[in-house]
Each structure stands twice: as structure tokens, then as C-alpha cells.
């Protein structure tokens with residue numbers, strides 16, 4: 001009898017999905033730091049600036065006042081109303097409080113959204129070079145990821161999105177500005193993608209975590225294209241965070257503006273079953289942060305100056321075709337060193353004391369067995385010869401790190417001659 005074989009191996013689907021290479025880079029850097037002392041950290045998106053001071057005070061006051069009880073699964077009404085106003089004035093999105101979810105970081109919001117939208121056999125279209133957490137989330141939701149190609153600025157290519165789609169496509173995932181490439185989607189291209197999604201009946205998930213860091217043009221929220229449309233016909237589910245523009249990375253606070261009332265009902269259940277409700281005191285800090293949005297301009301200027309002053313060393317060395325149009329990251333092509341991103345990042349960490357993330361983890365492509373089970377996921381693919389550099393870091397550290405990256409590539413090129 002099946003139940004009398006307790007030794008039978010048990011491999012849940014999740015065991016085929018490794019923790020991401022971002023986490024691996026984080027772990028290796030911590031281990032190296034512990035063993036050999038301080039490092040230049042260009043691997044994680046942890047900015048050199050912090051949240052507005054008032055945010056910490058609002059959090060402490062909420063805790064000390066005892067505003068620490070369970071609240072609505074969608075979040076505090078006062079915070080949702082403030083978010084609704086921000087979305088209206090800043091993003092051009094008309095999302096009332098009842099279609100908003102406050103979430104413990106936008107990461108949890110994305111994960112809940114994908115679980116909400118998933119159907120058996122459904123495919124999700126994702127960029128060929130993607131944030132590995134999007135891939136983990138899609139797989140955990142039971143979605144089948146299908147990748148679309150990028151143009152020479154690494155922005156999603158509309159023809160490739162069309163070509164990658166099929167009868168099982170249900171969701172189009174967009175991330176502008178992109179982690180890891182910094183590529184931007186123009187208004188014109190978002191309009192074409194919106195029209196395609198509308199024609200085919202797809203839902204769109206738009207991850208706008210880096211909305212405040214657009215340098216080459218202005219940030220465009222794709223949901224603004226369906227402003228005024230009856231919610232029951234909308235396509236765009238937009239995801240935002242307090243982690244980037246307001247530097248509240250460790251607070252874990254984000255929000256999702258859901259397209260349709262039916263999606264909202266389903267997501268309420270997903271959230272109830274996963275978190276019951278987001279943390280109340282953190283949300284009071286969020287209300288205070290929305291009143292301190294003027295700090296974003298200084299944070300934007302800081303990262304932009306890092307980009308403009310420090311990244312040209314990479315372009316001049318032939319490692320970066322152009323400065324990223326947005327975001328916090330640049331993907332440097334170190335393949336002329338004769339090494340893979342993985343080998344390069346390891347040598348850079350151990351010999352030069354600089355942490356970056358190897359590119360292969362951003363272009364991993366899952367494979368499935370004939371019975372539909374996921375094969376163990378491995379890094380690799382088009383970004384194998386790249387490394388990701390976070391340029392939101394302290395300026396002197398960034399300068400020193402980039403100098404060592406360029407020097408290591410040049411040394412390897414010389415050795416090969």
C-alpha cells in the first residue's frame with residue numbers, strides 16, 4: 001500500500017527551482033567579507049542613501065501608540081487613499097482604494113498577483129534577460145514561462161513578443177526600467193504592446209519598481225493607457241514599491257493596482273491565505289513616506305550622477321554599449337576577458353574584493369520533461385558573458401569597483417595575447 005512506504009522520495013516542484021543567483025552572489029559576498037574583510041559591494045541594489053527621517057519616526061510612533069492590530073487584508077484605508085492619489089497625479093493611473101493592495105514589499109505583491117492570475121497550462125511571456133525572482137514566481141505559480149527577445153537597447157521587441165505568444169499565453173510581464181538591463185519601454189512601444197495584449201485577451205503585469213529612476217526620457221506607466229476604461233475590461237496590473245525611490249528596502253512595503261474587480265476578489269483570497277494582512281506600523285511609515293516624496297528628486301539625482309560620471313569608464317573600455325536609460329543596474333560585457341560571467345565574478349570577488357552578479361542567472365531558461373515536470377533550473381543563456389553592476393552604491397566605492405573591473409578585463413585580454 002502506498003502509505004506503507006515511508007521511505008519513498010519526495011521532490012516537491014519547488015525543489016527544482018534554486019534560490020536565485022542574486023541570493024548566491026549575496027551569500028558568497030557575505031562569506032568572503034566574513035573571511036577576508038571589507039568588500040566593494042556592487043552586487044545588490046542597496047542604495048547609498050536612506051529613507052526620509054520622518055518615516056522612522058512614524059513607524060516608532062505607530063508602535064508606541066499601539067497601532068499594531070490586524071487590519072484589512074488590502075491594507076490601511078488611509079494609506080490606500082494616499083497611494084490612489086499618488087498613482088493619479090504621478091503615474092496617470094485611476095485606481096481607487098478598493099482595487100489597491102498594500103503588500104510586504106512589491107516582491108510579495110508580484111508573487112500574489114501571479115498566483116491570482118495563473119490558470120492550468122497558462123503561459124507567461126517574459127523578457128529573455130529578466131530579474132530571476134520573476135522567473136521563480138512564475139514557476140511557483142504553475143505558469144509556463146516563454147521568453148521574448150530584446151532589441152539592441154535590450155528593450156522588449158514587439159515582433160518578438162508576438163512571435164513568442166501562442167494559444168496558451170495569458171500574461172505579458174513588463175519591467176520598465178528593467179532590472180537587470182536598465183532598458184526602458186517608450187510610450188509608443190507600450191502602446192503597441194497594449195494593443196497586442198488587448199487583441200489577444202492577455203493580462204499585463206507591469207513591474208515599475210524603478211519608476212523614479214528614468215534618465216533618458218520620462219517614466220510611462222502602461223496602465224495610464226487605459227485610464228477611464230470600465231474596470232471589467234482592463235488588462236494592466238501595476239506593481240510599485242517603497243524600496244527604491246524612497247530607499248525603504250528593509251521596511252518591506254509595496255503595492256499593487258489590480259486591473260479588474262474579479263482579479264481583486266481572487267487576490268484578496270490569495271493574500272488572506274498568505275499574509276492575513278500587511279504589517280500595520282510599517283503602513284503608517286508608508287503614509288509618512290508618501291508625504292516626503294520630495295526626497296526622491298535628490299535620490300534620483302545621486303544615482304543619475306553616478307551613472308553619468310562613473311559608467312563612461314565602462315563604455316570607453318568597450319564593456320557597455322550605452323549608458324542604461326533607467327534603473328540601478330548596468331550589464332557589463334566582460335566576454336573579451338575570455339571568461340564567463342560566473343568565472344569573472346568569482347575572480348573579481350576573491351582577488352579584487354569587488355562583488356557583482358554573474359549574468360547567466362538573468363537569462364536562465366527552464367526546461368520541462370515530457371510529463372510537464374520542471375527539470376532542475378540552471379544559469380546560462382544569452383547573458384552568460386555579462387555581469388550586473390549596481391550603480392546606486394556609494395560613489396567612491398563605485399569608482400574603485402569599476403576601475404578594478406576594467407583592469408581585470410584588460411589584464412585577461414593581455415594574458416591571452
Ligand SMILES: Cc1ncc(COP(=O)(O)O)c(C=O)c1O
Pocket residue numbers: 045104105106107108131175178179207209240241242243249252253254
Ligand atoms: C524589478 C524588481 N521588482 C521588484 C523588486 C522587489 O522589491 P521590493 O520587494 O523590495 O519591493 C525588485 C527588487 O530588487 C526589483 O528589482
